[in-house]
Amino acid sequence: MPRRITIQAHLSVVELETRYRHSKDPVERTHYQIIWLLAKGFATEQVAEVTGYCRDWIRQVARRYNKEGSAGLGDRRHENPGAEPLLSPQQETELWEALQGPPPNGGLWNSRTVAEWISERIARPVALQRGWDYLQQIKARLATEGTLNG
Numbered sequence: 561m562p563r564r565i566t567i568q569a570h571l572s573v574v575e576l577e578t579r580y581r582h583s584k585d586p587v588e589r590t591h592y593q594i595i596w597l598l599a600k601g602f603a604t605e606q607v608a609e610v611t612g613y614c615r616d617w618i619r620q621v622a623r624r625y626n627k628e629g630s631a632g633l634g635d636r637r638h639e640n641p642g643a644e645p646l647l648s649p650q651q652e653t654e655l656w657e658a659l660q661g662p663p664p665n666g667g668l669w670n671s672r673t674v675a676e677w678i679s680e681r682i683a684r685p686v687a688l689q690r691g692w693d694y695l696q697q698i699k700a701r702l703a704t705e706g707t708l709n710g
Contacts, residue, residue: 565622567599570629579630587635594618595625595633646690651681656698671695 571579576599580592590611597607604615611618624632647655655677663673675691 564601565598565604565619566626567595567622568626568629570625573599585634588633591621591625591633594621598622646678646682646686647694651678652694654681655694659698669695 576592576596580589580596583589583592594607594611597610604618607618608615658677659669663669671688671691674694675686675688678690679686
């Protein structure tokens with residue numbers, strides 16, 4: 561028979577149920593439900609069946625709770641600042657200025673030419689998508705500032 565996950569007694573079973581039932585945040589509510597059910601003695605498979613989460617995720621939530629208590633629960637995505645931008649504000653200004661003229665190899669500015677320009681500035685390869693992203697960001701800024709027609 562598989563070993564059951566042991567839940568640390570950071571909160572009582574009653575308090576876990578109360579927090580589960582009163583939580584407004586859906587992710588936090590589900591995390592409390594997982595911990596509450598495990599604390600009541602439910603097997604991981606039963607918790608997975610009730611909540612719809614996989615056993616690995618349930619174990620991860622349990623480990624976080626056992627290590628950090630209530631602070632380990634809830635949606636942590638809003639704490640993730642994301643990746644640093646490829647270009648500094650000064651480099652973005654330089655890109656804007658470069659876009660006022662023709663690209664270095666002639667033709668028109670597009671995803672490829674912007675990605676190549678960025679790649680030269682940061683000394684590493686840049687995906688074509690990033691060139692497109694920067695073109696769209698600049699277009700959006702211009703539209704917001706009212707300096708772009710159409």
